Structure formats: C-alpha cells, structure tokens
Amino acid sequence: MGASLRRRSVALATGAALLTGTIWALPQAAIADDANPTGSITGTVTGDQIAVGDGLATAWLDAGSHYEVYYGSISANGTYSITGLPAGTYHVGFNELGYDDGETVTSWIEWYNDSLTLEDGTPLEVGDGPVTGIGADLDTIGKVASNPVISGTATVGSKLTVSRGAWPAGAELQYEWYAGEELLQEGTSASLVLGANAVGKRVSVDVYAYLYPTGTPSNDTIQFKRTLETAPVKAAALQASTPSVSGTATVGATLTVKAGTWAKGASLSYQWYASGKKINGATKSTYKISSSLVGKNITVTVTGKKAGHVTTSKGSKATAKVALSATPTISGSAKVGQKLTAKPGRWTSGTRLTYQWYANGKAISKATKSTFTVPSNLKGKKITVKVTGTKSGYATVSTTSRATGAVAAKSTAKPAGSQVAKPSSKTSCPKSHPIKGNQTTRHTKDWIYHVPGGQYYNATHPEQCFATAAAAQKAGYRASKR
Numbered sequence: 431m432g433a434s435l436r437r438r439s440v441a442l443a444t445g446a447a448l449l450t451g452t453i454w455a456l457p458q459a460a461i462a463d464d465a466n467p468t469g470s471i472t473g474t475v476t477g478d479q480i481a482v483g484d485g486l487a488t489a490w491l492d493a494g495s496h497y498e499v500y501y502g503s504i505s506a507n508g509t510y511s512i513t514g515l516p517a518g519t520y521h522v523g524f525n526e527l528g529y530d531d532g533e534t535v536t537s538w539i540e541w542y543n544d545s546l547t548l549e550d551g552t553p554l555e556v557g558d559g560p561v562t563g564i565g566a567d568l569d570t571i572g573k574v575a576s577n578p579v580i581s582g583t584a585t586v587g588s589k590l591t592v593s594r595g596a597w598p599a600g601a602e603l604q605y606e607w608y609a610g611e612e613l614l615q616e617g618t619s620a621s622l623v624l625g626a627n628a629v630g631k632r633v634s635v636d637v638y639a640y641l642y643p644t645g646t647p648s649n650d651t652i653q654f655k656r657t658l659e660t661a662p663v664k665a666a667a668l669q670a671s672t673p674s675v676s677g678t679a680t681v682g683a684t685l686t687v688k689a690g691t692w693a694k695g696a697s698l699s700y701q702w703y704a705s706g707k708k709i710n711g712a713t714k715s716t717y718k719i720s721s722s723l724v725g726k727n728i729t730v731t732v733t734g735k736k737a738g739h740v741t742t743s744k745g746s747k748a749t750a751k752v753a754l755s756a757t758p759t760i761s762g763s764a765k766v767g768q769k770l771t772a773k774p775g776r777w778t779s780g781t782r783l784t785y786q787w788y789a790n791g792k793a794i795s796k797a798t799k800s801t802f803t804v805p806s807n808l809k810g811k812k813i814t815v816k817v818t819g820t821k822s823g824y825a826t827v828s829t830t831s832r833a834t835g836a837v838a839a840k841s842t843a844k845p846a847g848s849q850v851a852k853p854s855s856k857t858s859c860p861k862s863h864p865i866k867g868n869q870t871t872r873h874t875k876d877w878i879y880h881v882p883g884g885q886y887y888n889a890t891h892p893e894q895c896f897a898t899a900a901a902a903q904k905a906g907y908r909a910s911k912r
Contacts (some may be wrong), residue, residue: 434613435535435606435636435654469515469556475508477526477568478577478658484528487512488539489556490521490548490644503528508565517557521548523643526568526577527656536643538655540568540576546598547645571596578637578657586628586666586738591621592635595655600647601639608634609663624663626738632659668739669693672746673732679749679825684718687730687746696734703729704752723752724778725824750825754778757829758817763869763877764834766806772815772831774800781819788814788830789837808837849901850894857888859895866892867907877907885912 471489479485485504489512490497502512504524512522527537541551542564554561570576574596582590594603607615607622609631615622624633638654641647671690677683689698702712704726709717719728727748735741756775762768774783787797789811794802804813812833820826851863859866866880868890879902880887896902899909 434616435638435652467514467516468558469517470511470513470560471502471515471520471522471554471556471564472509472511472560472562473564473566475504475510475524475526475566475568477508477566479526479656480504480508480568481506482527485510486525486528486530488523488525489515490523491516492519492521492553515556518555520554520556521551522554522564523548523551524566524568529654530643534650535652535654538576538653539643539645540566540571541645542566544571546571546596549644549646577655578635580633580635580657580660584624584633584660584663586624586626586663588666589621589623590633590660592637592657594620595637597639598641598645601641604638606636606638608636624738626665628663629665629738630662632662634659665738665740668696668734668736668742670696670732670734670742670744672744673730675728675730675746675749678827679719679728679751680753680755680827681719681721681724684716685728685730685749686716687732689715689732690744692732692734693736693739696736696739699733699735701731701733703731719752721754724754725751727751751823753781753819753821753824753827755819755827755829758815758831760813760815760831760834763838764804764813764836765838766804766809766840768804770802770804770813770815770834772800772802772817774817774819777819778821778824781821781824784818784820786816786818788816804837806840809839810836812836849897850905851897853892853895857891859892863895863897865896865899865902866890867894867896867902867905869893877905878910879903879907880910884910886910 475485475487483506487502487504487510489500491500500512500515502510504510522542523539525537525539529535529537541548543552544566545551554564568576575593576596578595579593580590582588592605597603604618605616605620606613609628612627612631614628635657636654638652640649640651641653642651643653670692673690674688675685676688677685687700692698700713700715702709702717704723727750729746729748731743731745733741733743755777758775759773760770761773762770764770772785777783785798785800787794787802789808812835814831814833816828816830818826818828851860854860864882866887867877868880869877879896879899880890881899894905896905
C-alpha cells in the first residue's frame with residue numbers, strides 16, 4: 431500500500447476547540463439549530479491501551495447531509511468529556527489510540543453501545559444539559575475480543591501469529607508487522623517468522639481494513655487496530671555440540687578438533703588450552719603439541735556465532751597428560767643369527783616401555799624384549815620394532831622404528847683363528863690384533879675396519895679385532911675412508 435500505515439497516520443493533539451468541526455459528508459437526518467450549545471457527553475472508558483492517554487472520544491452529530499464531529503480526549507484513567515455540543519442526535523465513538531488524520535486513516539472506533547459500526551450503535555439525544563455515564567469496554571465487543579492479539583514466543587526463528595480481532599462482516603484485512611518502528615512485513619499474512627533484525631525489539635502488528643470511520647466499506651479510507659507489543663525479541667539458542675579431540679597427546683603430535691553438529695550457517699572459532707590455561711596463538715582446528723606441555727591436559731573450546739542467535743561456546747573433555755616419546759632405532763646387523771637391539775630414545779620419566787618386533791609389518795610371536803636374535807626363517811624380510819610407553823594419567827603412546835634392510839644370510843666366512851680376536855675392552859683391541867672391526871647400524875651390510883692412526887680409530891667401538899687388514903676384509907669388512 432505504498433508508505434506504511436504508521437507513516438501515514440497522524441497522532442493529533444486532543445481538545446474539542448481544535449478538533450470540533452470535522453465534517454463527514456454522509457446523508458443523514460436534519461439537526462436542530464442552536465446558537466449557544468451547552469450540551470455535553472461524559473463517561474469512562476476501559477481498555478488495555480487506554481492507559482497510554484492518547485485516546486479520543488468522538489460525538490458524531492447527525493446533520494442531515496453530513497456528520498459534524500466533536501472530540502474529547504480520553505485521559506489515562508479512562509475518563510472523558512465532550513462539551514459545547516448543540517442539541518441533536520449523536521452517535522458516540524471511542525478511538526483507543528487517538529489516530530485520526532480527518533481524511534484517510536483512523537485508528538479503530540468502537541461505537542456506543544458495544545457496536546462495530548455507527549449505524550448499529552445506540553444514538554443519544556443531547557439537549558442543554560449533560561449526558562453522563564456513556565462508557566465502553568474497548569477490549570471486547572459482544573464478549574468477543576475486539577483487538578487483535580499476538581501469540582507465539584518472541585524468539586528469533588519462532589513463528590508469531592496475530593488474531594483478527596472484531597471487525598464488521600466482510601472486512602478484508604491487511605497486516606503490517608513491526609519491530610519497534612521498523613516495518614518487517616506487510617500483506618495478507620497473519621503470521622511472521624522472526625528474523626535476526628528483530629532482536630531486542632518489541633513486535634506489534636497494525637491490522638487494517640478499507641473502512642470509513644463509521645465502519646462501512648470504503649475504497650480509500652482506512653481503519654486500523656494495533657496489538658499490544660510483545661516482550662523484546664530474544665536471540666535464539668544456537669544448536670551446538672560438545673566437541674571432541676582426536677589424536678594422541680604426545681609431544682610433536684597434531685591434535686584435531688571434531689566440532690560435531692552446529693546450526694547451519696554458524697561461524698566457528700577455536701581456542702586450545704593446556705590444563706585450563708589458554709595457549710597463545712592456538713586458534714585453529716588443529717594443534718601441534720609443543721615440548722613445553724609435557725604433563726599437561728589439553729582441551730579445546732569451540733565458539734559458534736550466528737546472527738540472531740546466542741553466541742555459544744562448548745568445551746571438549748580433557749586429553750590424558752601429554753607424554754614425551756621418541757621414535758626407536760635398531761642397532762645391530764640384520765643378519766641371520768645376529769642380535770638386534772631396540773634403542774627407545776627419550777620418554778617421560780617413569781614411563782614403562784614394552785616392545786614388539788615385526789617382520790615385514792607382521793608381529794613376530796614372542797619377540798617382546800628390547801633385543802631380538804634374527805632366526806633363519808626371516809631371511810629376506812625387513813625388521814621393525816614398536817615401542818609402547820604407558821604411565822598412569824598420561825597418554826599411552828606407541829612409536830615404530832624405521833625398517834632395517836632385508837635380513838641377510840649368516841656369514842660363512844671364517845677367518846683363521848690366529849687372525850681374529852675379541853675386543854679387550856669396549857674401545858680397545860689386543861695389541862696382537864690392533865685392527866678394529868665395527869658393524870655400523872646405518873646400513874646393515876656396511877661393516878668397516880679401522881687401522882691404528884685412522885681418524886676414527888680411537889672413537890670406534892669394535893665388535894671384532896683382526897691381526898691384519900686382509901683378515902678383516904675376509905670377514906666382510908671394508909676399509910675406513912679416513
């Protein structure tokens with residue numbers, strides 16, 4: 431309908447002197463002449479919007495070809511008085527909101543006595559004196575609620591519905607929905623789903639029909655009723671889930687948050703904590719654990735935001751305490767009959783370590799010690815070892831070594847007995863066998879012998895000692911490059 435009803439409506443100042451004389455050109459009966467009018471109409475009006483104090487009482491004088499309208503304001507306590515009335519026949523109307531631009535827009539007028547139209551109202555004869563006790567209950571007409579009422583919960587996403595209220599038969603209604611003074615929706619729909627733009631505002635509805643103030647049909651003149659306001663619209667609860675953390679709580683591991691199900695369109699943010707203390711900069715959906723957090727429990731809080739909804743934060747359960755772990759290495763030669771040793775590296779103090787050896791990824795039965803002697807049936811297979819650390823209150827962590835090369839057959843070379851000897855100490859060989867044979871673990875077949883005066887001779891820990899370089903070469907060792 432173009433400009434909204436409220437923008438077209440005018441809240442007029444009240445008072446008979448200002449408003450007396452509004453003329454509605456409708457054919458009616460003749461009126462008696464009175465040069466010094468002294469008549470009046472008084473009474474008390476009740477209604478749920480009367481306390482605002484904007485209401486108007488109107489006395490419509492039947493002037494034959496038209497009506498002359500006299501006004502009196504309705505006070506906040508409901509009393510009114512229309513004075514200076516010439517003698518004649520009147521219809522009294524009560525305008526609860528007090529809107530009347532005298533031409534096209536009027537807030538609803540209920541007619542005395544309990545009628546929807548002037549024609550159906552009870553006429554009053556006014557003479558030289560007062561007519562008193564002319565009152566009305568504007569909340570009902572014939573025991574039916576007069577004004578429309580909003581039902582529903584004033585929360586974003588909820589549906590509000592407005593009742594029609596009491597109108598003349600055949601009235602076709604239009605609805606304008608407001609949040610404060612902001613027009614939300616207009617048209618023929620008596621319902622509205624609240625959006626985010628209504629948060630914190632009170633909702634009301636102007637229900638209107640094309641009627642003259644008399645209650646009869648019109649093409650361009652409007653009467654409207656206004657509902658009471660709702661409570662301020664509340665933001666809706668945001669659908670949220672308690673997040674969980676996947677990953678193992680060990681130094682260097684990456685933890686990932688599983689946010690769960692949140693409202694469609696919600697924007698999620700993250701904050702990680704160590705034993706309840708915010709971790710600076712840890713605001714992504716993943717977090718790589720630093721060494722400074724050993725012994726601390728990790729949690730993550732997910733915060734969801736969406737327009738018109740309550741900002742909501744959900745925290746995960748705490749992980750076990752962060753453990754310090756290491757990737758094990760294997761020392762020894764991957765040869766049939768040779769002993770391999772698992773070197774676990776550095777773990778959290780007090781951690782209990784267990785071992786499991788594998789051949790080509792398959793667990794080797796009963797191979798659960800820190801050392802393992804390679805049997806002949808594993809020839810050609812690659813060996814790994816898994817170390818598992820457990821400690822009360824901490825995450826249980828398992829790490830696996832890199833694989834050795836393929837297990838080689840047992841060496842059949844047998845140096846002459848006089849050419850080979852056992853080391854005399856961890857770092858020394860007998861004077862009779864000064865050449866040190868070292869079986870490095872970097873490559874399973876990279877056995878090296880060192881001669882006195884070589885760069886690494888003094889630092890080398892020998893597995894075997896030889897009298898000559900030839901004997902060392904025969905045993906499968908190569909000469910050191912330095």
